[in-house]
Amino acid sequence: MAHASKPQHRRLAANPRRHTLKTLFCAALAAAGLAAGSAQAADDWPNKPIKIIVPYTPGGSTDIVTRIVMEKLGPRLKQTIVVENRPGANSSVGSAMAAKAEPDGYTFLSMLPAYIINFHLYKLAYSPADLTPVVQMADLPxxxxxxxxxxxxxxxxxxxxxxxxxxxxxxxxxxxxxxxxxxxxxxxxxxxxxxxxxxxxxxxxxxxxxxxxxxxxxxxxxxxxxxxxxxxxxxxxxxTGKERWPTEPGIPTMEEAGLPGFVTGSWAGLMAPANTPKPIIDRMAREISEIVKEPDVRQKFLDAGFLPAGGTTEQFAALMKKDSARYAEIIKQAHITVN
The missing domain is CATH 3.40.190.10 (Periplasmic binding protein-like II)
Incomplete structure (x- = not known):
């Protein structure tokens, strides 16, 4: 848990910068389908420990989701999985580490929507094309x-x-x-x-x-x-979900409370360095999608406030693209800028 610090009060201010990320995100999505490496190159994967970078402090939402999933994934892959917390700069410190890692299937990034939001607000040492989607693990309404x-x-x-x-x-x-x-x-x-x-x-x-x-x-x-x-x-x-939370049926959705279309939330997903062999990405997506369907994992997710997701790499890539456009519009309309 982070130590308390003096909050930074700021009004929403005009943002002179406008970011065009369509080309970069298209490149990232293309990387999901065109990652270099053949099935032959991935035949002996994994033959050493796999590192999952969590760009947040231990005990947070991303960390909890990641550790629940990776506890199950290790035995399936018959390999040690190390979760490494690398917090800082709204997740960009850990994201930069993953972006610069070798695309060999031994480094992945577990992230929240802040990953895509950062491209609209900051000058970063990496671009959307440097990392490729793997799979969505959970919804965090x-x-x-x-x-x-x-x-x-x-x-x-x-x-x-x-x-x-x-x-x-x-x-x-x-x-x-x-x-x-x-x-x-x-x-x-x-x-x-x-x-x-x-x-x-x-x-x-x-x-x-x-x-x-x-x-x-x-x-x-x-x-x-x-x-x-x-x-x-x-x-x-x-x-903020589409339907009421299972254990809190007395609390209305935002739509029921009078804001039509206000269905939003966070999510946790896995990324890999661009050019990670596609057979490895496909295996990770398949294994994790099966893990989050397991009853005990689903219960752990619900207890912690998450909903299991899973699905294909393409579905996760589409979600990221849609949310990038949505967040860009909010930033624009609200005139949000950061120092």
Missing amino acids: LFLFVAEDLPVKTVADLVAYARKNPDKLTYASSGNGSSAHLTGADFALQSKITMTHVAYKGSAPILTDLLGGRVSMVFDPILVPMQYVKQNRLKALAF
Whole structure:
């Protein structure tokens, strides 16, 4: 868990930079289907330990998903799998390491949407063409949690409060450019309200300030905040998934709460250095897709606030392309920029 640090308050500001990533993402998708290497080159894979880079601190959503899956994958591949946490710069430190790794099937990157968001906000030492999609492991839908002392009980109440008090409502995220940041910005756009974004360095200080009423709300997975809802120390107003969360059927979806089309969330997926042999990528995608269907894995996911995903490499590539366009539009409309 990250140590608390002073939150960085910032208004959404005009962004003079505009990023065109279509060509680069097309190259990344092409790499998914045209990765160099033959079946013969992958015949003896894996014959040494495999490293999975998690570009976040231990104990976070990506780390939990990765470790649940890799615990099962190791025995299937008859090989040791090492999960290595390399946090920093909104996941770009670990992503850069993976992008520069040998494309030999022994280094992979486990990532969240921040990976694609970063290309729209930062100048990076790597491009979308440097890594290729493997498979989506999980969906990480979000709940809208608000401080207990905020005088609202529904999303409609929250919107009305924001319109009457345009300078009071704040929303937290674990960093500028995170999916929670953009989800909050999208909520403000769709609700036609004004909010102040508060960026933190990790989830622990967010929870501390939310419980203390120093920040108004956050879009976050269920795992940690829901226990405080049960203690009447926080309120959960809505869920960003298409359908209600299985264990919290009393909490409406954002669509049911009055925002048609507001279905969003985070996800966890696996990437590989570009030109990793396609037979290896296909094997990883197939094995992981089977793993997330196992009943005990599904239960562990649900307990932690995730939904199993799986599927093909092509399906994951299509999701990344769609989300890249969606996040680019939110960034543009909300005039989001970072230093």
